[in-house]
Amino acid sequence: MLEDSGSPKPVVTFLGPVASYTHQATLDAFNSSDFTLTPVITIEDVFASVQSGTAHRGVVPFENSSNGSVVFTLDLFADLQHKYPEIIVCGESYIAVQHCLLGHPNSRHASQPSSVSERFGGSRVGSGVIESPLSSGAVTPTSTIPNPQKPTARPAGDLSKIKKLYSHPQAWGQCKIFLNTYLKGVERQDVSSTSRAAQLVAEDPTGESAAVSSVIAARIHGLEVLARGIEDRGDNTTRFFVIRKRAEVEVGETKSVEGKQSGKDERGEGDWKTLVSFTIDHANLGSLAHSLAVFEKYGLNLTSINTRPSGVENWNYIFFVELKGRKEEGIEDGPVNKALKDLDSVCRSWRWLGSWENRLAR
Amino acid sequence: MLEDSGSPKPVVTFLGPVASYTHQATLDAFNSSDFTLTPVITIEDVFASVQSGTAHRGVVPFENSSNGSVVFTLDLFADLQHKYPEIIVCGESYIAVQHCLLGHPNSRHASQPSSVSERFGGSRVGSGVIESPLSSGAVTPTSTIPNPQKPTARPAGDLSKIKKLYSHPQAWGQCKIFLNTYLKGVERQDVSSTSRAAQLVAEDPTGESAAVSSVIAARIHGLEVLARGIEDRGDNTTRFFVIRKRAEVEVGETKSVEGKQSGKDERGEGDWKTLVSFTIDHANLGSLAHSLAVFEKYGLNLTSINTRPSGVENWNYIFFVELKGRKEEGIEDGPVNKALKDLDSVCRSWRWLGSWENRLAR
Known part of the structure; x- marks a missing residue:
C-alpha cells in the first residue's frame, strides 16, 4: 500500500451544498481520503465540470422511489444542445432519505414553552421527537376523499404559527400526506436544496417559517426538529449516478473504478x-x-x-x-x-x- | 335547434383561475353557452369533482411540448389510493402557450423613464414590444458552454431591479434560455398558476418582482409586459385532457360527446x-x-x-x-x-x- 504521495487528489463534484443528500451519496461512493469532494450549485455544473475535465467524477440525483425521475438530470443526458456528448454513467448509489420539519423554537404552542430538553438542535439531534397531544393527526374523510391517508409522523408541537414553508421541489412530493394533514394551504417556496431551505428559515427573524430538510441541516443551522420522518413512505430512497467522461478509460475496464465499489471478476449480467x-x-x-x-x-x-x-x-x-x-x-x-x-x-x-x-x- | 330550456347547464370544471391556459383549453373544447365552466384550485379538485359527479366533465393539463409530462396529472391517473377508479379521458385540446415577463413600470431603466407609449398594460396589450438597446442579449461562450443558445425575445427595458420571479413550476422549464440570459440567479418562487404569479407581482409594493405569465394576466392585473414570447420554442404548446366518469356513457358512444369536437362517422384508427x-x-x-x-x-x-x-x-x-x-x-x-x-x-x-x-x- 502506498502512502499519500502528496500529489493533488482527483476532484469529484457533487450537487451541493455540503451535507446535502448528494453529498451523502458521494461519501458512499468515494473515499474522502482519496478524492477532493467539491460541492457545486446545479446539476448542470456537475455535468459541465466532468465534460470539461475539471472533475474526475461527478455525482447527481437520478430518481426518487416516491417521486420519480429527476427531469433536470434526464434532460442533461438527453443533451439536446450537444454540450455533454461524452458523459456516461459509471456507478450508482442509494441513499435513504428521511425528511424532517425544521423550525424555530417559538413556533411551538404558546401553552407549552420550549425547554432545552425538548429541543433537538446541536448535540441533541438524534434523541427522538417528543410527541405532544396537541395535534391528533386525525384526517377527516370527505365525500371526495373517503379514505384519506394518515401520516405516520406527528408534529412535536403546534404548527399554527407557520406561515411559509421552504424546501426543494422534490421534497414536497415525498411528504404529501404530512404536509396536507398538518400544513395544508401554507405557502410553499421552492429553493435549490433542502439545506438552503434550513438556512433561510434560520435567517428568518419572524420565526414563522419552517423547512422540509434533514436532521443534519437542523444541527448545522441550529433549528429545532418540529417533526421527524415526515416522508410518505418509510423506505423513501433516492438513487444517484456517478458520471465520468467517456474518453478517459474505455478499453479493458472490467472493474468499477471507484475504490468503494466492489470489483469482483465474475459477475452475471444481472449485476x-x-x-x-x-x-x-x-x-x-x-x-x-x-x-x-x-x-x-x-x-x-x-x-x-x-x-x-x-x-x-x-x-x-x-x-x-x-x-x-x-x-x-x-x-x-x-x-x-x-x-x-x-x-x-x-x-x-x-x-x-x-x-x-x-x-x-x- | 332548441332554445335554452332554462334547465341547469352541465358543469365543466377546469384548473383555474379564470384566464388560465386550462381555461383557454376548456373554451376550445366546450361552448360556454351550453356548459357552466367552473374554475377549481388543483388538478385533483378537477378529478374529484368528476368522480363525485359534481361535474359533467373536467379539463386538466397533461403535457407540454417543451417541458414534458405533468406528473401531478399522471399520478392522479395512476390512482394509487383508488380514489378515481372511474375517471377516463374523453377528449384533448392543444393550446399555444406564449409566456411574457410581467412587472411594474418602475422596474425599467432609470435613464429611460416609463411613458404611456411604452406600456403594454390595459388596452395596449397586443401592440407589440418596443425593443430597447439596453440589453444586447449577447451570451458569452465559455469553456463549458461553447455555443450557448440565444433567446429570441428581448426585454423592453432594464431588468436589473428585478429581485424575485414568480411563476408556475412548468413555466421555468419552458423559458430557460431567456431567464438564464437576462435574469440568471434571480430568486424564483413557485406559485399555483401563472395568473396567481401576476397577481402577487401586482400586489408587491416594492416593484422589484416580476412574473412569467400571459398577456391576458397583464391586462387583468394592470402589469407591464417587460418581454413578450420568452419561451424557448416558438411552437410551445400544452396539451390538455377532457376527463369524464366512466359509468356515465359506455355503450354506443361512437361520436365525441362535446359539441365542439367533430363527429365524423368514418374514421380510421389513426384518428x-x-x-x-x-x-x-x-x-x-x-x-x-x-x-x-x-x-x-x-x-x-x-x-x-x-x-x-x-x-x-x-x-x-x-x-x-x-x-x-x-x-x-x-x-x-x-x-x-x-x-x-x-x-x-x-x-x-x-x-x-x-x-x-x-x-x-x-
Missing part, C-alpha cells in the same frame, strides 16, 4: 446495469415497439423507461431505457453490444449512456 | 387515441417488452410512454402508454380490445384510461 437513450421515427408504425424488442431478443431485462420531449419536433420524444447487463468494451458479441447493433437499424438515433455495477440489494 | 396504464412483474424477464409487444401485434402504433413509481415497491413502476386507435364498446374484436385482452396475460394489472378523438393536426 450490471446499462442506460441507453434513443429517438424513433414517430411516423413509422411500431418503431417504438421494435426498438424495445431488440433488448428482449438478447435476453436483456428492461427495468425502466423514461421519456422527455425530443426538442426537435413537438410530441416526439427521446426515450431512456435501463436494462440489466453491460456493454463490453472491445468485444462485439456481448448481448448488450448485439442489441445496440440491432437498435441501430430500427431507431432514428441512439446513445449508450454507460454501464455500471448494480448496487441495489435484492 | 383516435387511447391511454392505458399497466404494472408488470419486474422480476419476470422481458415482461415490459412483452407487454408493449401486444400493441404492435395488432398494428397499434405506440406514440408515448410514461412511467411513475408504482407506490407498491421501490423501483417498480406504473407504465402509461398512449397509442393510435380506440377501444370499441360492446365489440370484442377491435384491435385495441384484442390487445388489452392479450395484455391481461402478460402484465400484472392494467387499466383502460379512455379513447378519444385525435385533435393533433398532422
Whole structure:
C-alpha cells in the first residue's frame, strides 16, 4: 500500500451544498481520503465540470422511489444542445432519505414553552421527537376523499404559527400526506436544496417559517426538529449516478473504478446495469415497439423507461431505457453490444449512456 | 335547434383561475353557452369533482411540448389510493402557450423613464414590444458552454431591479434560455398558476418582482409586459385532457360527446387515441417488452410512454402508454380490445384510461 504521495487528489463534484443528500451519496461512493469532494450549485455544473475535465467524477440525483425521475438530470443526458456528448454513467448509489420539519423554537404552542430538553438542535439531534397531544393527526374523510391517508409522523408541537414553508421541489412530493394533514394551504417556496431551505428559515427573524430538510441541516443551522420522518413512505430512497467522461478509460475496464465499489471478476449480467437513450421515427408504425424488442431478443431485462420531449419536433420524444447487463468494451458479441447493433437499424438515433455495477440489494 | 330550456347547464370544471391556459383549453373544447365552466384550485379538485359527479366533465393539463409530462396529472391517473377508479379521458385540446415577463413600470431603466407609449398594460396589450438597446442579449461562450443558445425575445427595458420571479413550476422549464440570459440567479418562487404569479407581482409594493405569465394576466392585473414570447420554442404548446366518469356513457358512444369536437362517422384508427396504464412483474424477464409487444401485434402504433413509481415497491413502476386507435364498446374484436385482452396475460394489472378523438393536426 502506498502512502499519500502528496500529489493533488482527483476532484469529484457533487450537487451541493455540503451535507446535502448528494453529498451523502458521494461519501458512499468515494473515499474522502482519496478524492477532493467539491460541492457545486446545479446539476448542470456537475455535468459541465466532468465534460470539461475539471472533475474526475461527478455525482447527481437520478430518481426518487416516491417521486420519480429527476427531469433536470434526464434532460442533461438527453443533451439536446450537444454540450455533454461524452458523459456516461459509471456507478450508482442509494441513499435513504428521511425528511424532517425544521423550525424555530417559538413556533411551538404558546401553552407549552420550549425547554432545552425538548429541543433537538446541536448535540441533541438524534434523541427522538417528543410527541405532544396537541395535534391528533386525525384526517377527516370527505365525500371526495373517503379514505384519506394518515401520516405516520406527528408534529412535536403546534404548527399554527407557520406561515411559509421552504424546501426543494422534490421534497414536497415525498411528504404529501404530512404536509396536507398538518400544513395544508401554507405557502410553499421552492429553493435549490433542502439545506438552503434550513438556512433561510434560520435567517428568518419572524420565526414563522419552517423547512422540509434533514436532521443534519437542523444541527448545522441550529433549528429545532418540529417533526421527524415526515416522508410518505418509510423506505423513501433516492438513487444517484456517478458520471465520468467517456474518453478517459474505455478499453479493458472490467472493474468499477471507484475504490468503494466492489470489483469482483465474475459477475452475471444481472449485476450490471446499462442506460441507453434513443429517438424513433414517430411516423413509422411500431418503431417504438421494435426498438424495445431488440433488448428482449438478447435476453436483456428492461427495468425502466423514461421519456422527455425530443426538442426537435413537438410530441416526439427521446426515450431512456435501463436494462440489466453491460456493454463490453472491445468485444462485439456481448448481448448488450448485439442489441445496440440491432437498435441501430430500427431507431432514428441512439446513445449508450454507460454501464455500471448494480448496487441495489435484492 | 332548441332554445335554452332554462334547465341547469352541465358543469365543466377546469384548473383555474379564470384566464388560465386550462381555461383557454376548456373554451376550445366546450361552448360556454351550453356548459357552466367552473374554475377549481388543483388538478385533483378537477378529478374529484368528476368522480363525485359534481361535474359533467373536467379539463386538466397533461403535457407540454417543451417541458414534458405533468406528473401531478399522471399520478392522479395512476390512482394509487383508488380514489378515481372511474375517471377516463374523453377528449384533448392543444393550446399555444406564449409566456411574457410581467412587472411594474418602475422596474425599467432609470435613464429611460416609463411613458404611456411604452406600456403594454390595459388596452395596449397586443401592440407589440418596443425593443430597447439596453440589453444586447449577447451570451458569452465559455469553456463549458461553447455555443450557448440565444433567446429570441428581448426585454423592453432594464431588468436589473428585478429581485424575485414568480411563476408556475412548468413555466421555468419552458423559458430557460431567456431567464438564464437576462435574469440568471434571480430568486424564483413557485406559485399555483401563472395568473396567481401576476397577481402577487401586482400586489408587491416594492416593484422589484416580476412574473412569467400571459398577456391576458397583464391586462387583468394592470402589469407591464417587460418581454413578450420568452419561451424557448416558438411552437410551445400544452396539451390538455377532457376527463369524464366512466359509468356515465359506455355503450354506443361512437361520436365525441362535446359539441365542439367533430363527429365524423368514418374514421380510421389513426384518428383516435387511447391511454392505458399497466404494472408488470419486474422480476419476470422481458415482461415490459412483452407487454408493449401486444400493441404492435395488432398494428397499434405506440406514440408515448410514461412511467411513475408504482407506490407498491421501490423501483417498480406504473407504465402509461398512449397509442393510435380506440377501444370499441360492446365489440370484442377491435384491435385495441384484442390487445388489452392479450395484455391481461402478460402484465400484472392494467387499466383502460379512455379513447378519444385525435385533435393533433398532422
